Amino acid sequence: MTHHGRRLFLKALLAGMAGSRMLRAAPEASTARLQFLPGGGASLLWVLTEPGSGLLSWQAGDGEWSQLEIGVRPLPPQITGLDSELELLIARLPDLPPETDIQYKLEWNSAPAGSGTFRTPGPHGPTATFLALGDSGSRLPEQDAVAAAMQQETDADFVLHVGDMGYPAGSFTDLREAYLKPYAAQMARIPFYSAPGNHEYYTDSLRPYMKLRLGPDDQWSYYSVQHGPVHVISVDSNDPVLPDPDTNRMLPWLEQQLRDSTSFWRVILFHHPAYTAGLHRDDPFVALSRERLATLCERYSVPLVLNGHEHFYQRTCPVKDGQPAQGGAGTTYIITGGGGAKLYPFYVHPLTAYGASVFEYVKVHIDGLRMVVSALDANRLEFDRVEIAPPPAIRDLVNAADQRPALAPGSLAVLRGYHFSPDRPVRLRCDGQLQDVIDSNAVTAQFQVPYSASVVVRLQVETPNGLAETEVRIATLAPALFPLDPQLTVAPGAASDVFATGLGALAGDLPAAPLALAMASNYMPVTPIATALPGVYRLDYTVPLDAPEGNVELRLNAGDEWSGPLFVPVVFSPAQSA
Structure with a gap:
């Protein structure tokens, strides 16, 4: 029987067991x-076990108390496996002030039902501390010991769980008893962000987990959240990774998250490890994690990936393209599977930097451009430690107008990459000259390509963590038009303007190349006007009288080199429409 076949068999067996022994929900605080x-x-x-209605009172700092009604999401027996319906209560507090203590009190059926205090995160500053664990949901004393140690980490801002929160089957009872209860005090104070493990799929294909997980996105089992300086991306390495890349929804989503992220620190969590020599080394989901998830992590220079599934601790060296990376410019993978389930023997993988079969959790502290990762046992004793200081990585160089890699002397350019300095300018050199x-x-x-640039320029970017360099080709002319104001409309015969860069060498203070705009079969010579931005010029023109209504193509010609198209919304006046 294949691994996937065994998984389906176990799901069916556990579902049958759950159906044969309905459990009664005991009233509890x-x-x-x-x-x-x-x-x-x-x-x-x-x-809550008692049906009814509720009211939440809350106070921000020393402000006035406010009240709101509680939303109720029923949890019927077919979801919970219990013999009575439960109530899932949801209170959403919008627009809370940053770095403020929030007090709250819950009333349910006019009786006190809970209270507490939490502190809102500050702006996306340079520091954060978080914990991570996995494979914890055993309800064994070892889980309680790890949970107790974590509870003492009072400086933690949030917790990441890499899956297998409730053994054996990820049922409602499993999740309540092995996840919600052991970490209840910490969950009331700081958020937990999780990724589903394989055991969460064993009951109704993740349904209890999704009903209880009130996260940034309740629709999908994968999501992202920005917490302080950290862009956390939670990925589901179970069923969503199975479809081929051409039809897969999650993989393009993940790539877009990585491509569009503006955070220095991106941390990804998913259950199945990409690199392991442990008992699950031949698991097909491990292979898929390596082929489809790790490839994206390494392509986009993600500094830290957290996994579970193997019940031990392992840290890899920095990895790039499946091999040890040079100079620390790679992805560090940590398996934190010692959260409380029975431990597995540890086997060394070729990429292993450190590993041990031990009950543990991970503590991560970020301070500016550096991250310190500590592995701690159930007695809070540190047994592994690594500092991650990712050097800059270059993705590409484009002009600042239409984002194409077409550049000329004087172009306003944008160097795109990862791990530049978020709070201070990077040091940038073209052919050794500081820019x-x-x-x-x-x-x-963003910088201006020097007018002295040769055909091939060596570009170097430097931060306190290191440097990266690349070669780029520079054309004589590379005209490019900036996007228009989305609210702009023009009429035939109206005066308008457009902004351009990439106009090449200067004659005095202005570009030497002859310039003309082409629109609706009209060729209109223009004179550039310098702006406050280096290498950017304003071009004034009159919309041709014969321009048709609608989005009309506009292009710039500079010395026989053409820009890409810009579409100008032309709207007729009532008289012109008549």
């Missing part, structure tokens, strides 16, 4: 589970 929401809000979640950086963040640096 409810503890809130906290999640922060995009845009500065928070949500609180409770599970003025006009604007920069963690993933871009």
Whole structure:
């Protein structure tokens, strides 16, 4: 029987067991589970055994108390496996002030049902501390010991769980008893972000997990969230990784998350490890994680990936293209599978930097451009430690107008990559000459290509963590038009303007090449006007009288080199329409 076949058999067996022994939900005090929401809000979640209605009172700092009604999501027996319906209570607090203590009190059926305090995160500053664990849901004393150690980490801002939260089957009872209860005190104070493990799929293909997971996206089993300086991306390495890349929904989503992220620190969690020599080394989901997930992580220079599935701890060296990376410019993979389930023997993988079969969790502290990862046992004793300081990585160089790799002397250009300095300009050199950086963040640096640039330029970017370099080709002319204001419309005969870069060498203070705009079969010579941005010029023109209504193509010609198209919305006046 294949691994996937065994998995389906186990799902069916456990589902049958759950159906044959309905459990009764005992009344119990409810503890809130906290999640922060995009845009500065928070949500609180409770599970109660008594039907009814509720009211939440809350106070931000020393402000006035506010009240809101609680949303109720029924949890019927077919979801929970119990013999009575439960109530999942959801309170969403919008627009909370940053770095503020929030007090709250829950009333359910007019009686006190819980209270607590949490602190909202600050702006995306340079520091954060978080914990990570996996394969914890055993309900064994070892899980309790790890949970107790984690509870003492009072400086943690959030917790990441890499899956297998509730053994044996990820049922509602498994998740409540092995996940919600052991970490209840911590969940009421800081958010837990999770990725599903294979055991969460054994009951109704993840349904109890999805019903209880009140995350940034309740629709899909994968999501991302920005918490302080960290862009956390939770990926499901189970069924969503199975479809071929051409029809897969999750893989393009993940690539877009990595491509569009503006954070210096990106941390990805998924259950199945890409690199392991342990008992699961031949698991087909491990192979898929390596082929489809690790490939993207390494292509986009993700500094840290967290996994589970193997019940031990392992840290790899930095990895690039499946091989040890040079100079630390790769992805570090950590298996943190010692959260409480029975341990597996540890076997060394060719990429292993350190490993041990031990009950453990991971603590990560970020300070600016450096991350310190500590592995701690159930007594909070550190047994592994590594500092991750990713050097810059270059993705490409494009002009600042239409984002094409067409560049000329004087072009306003954008260097795109990863791990630039988010709070200070990077050092940028063209052929060894230091350039003025006009604007920069963690993933871009804007500068003007020097007018002295040769046909091939060696570009070098440097941060306190290291440097990266590449060669780029420079054309004599590379005209490019900036996008228009999306609110702009023009009429035939109206005066308008457009902005351009990539106009090449100067004659005095202006580009030497003759310039003309082409629109609706009209060729209109134009004179450039310098702007405050280096290498950017304003071009004034009159919309041709014979321009048709609709989006009309506009192009710039500079010395017989053409820009890409820009589409100008032409709208007729009532008189012109008549």
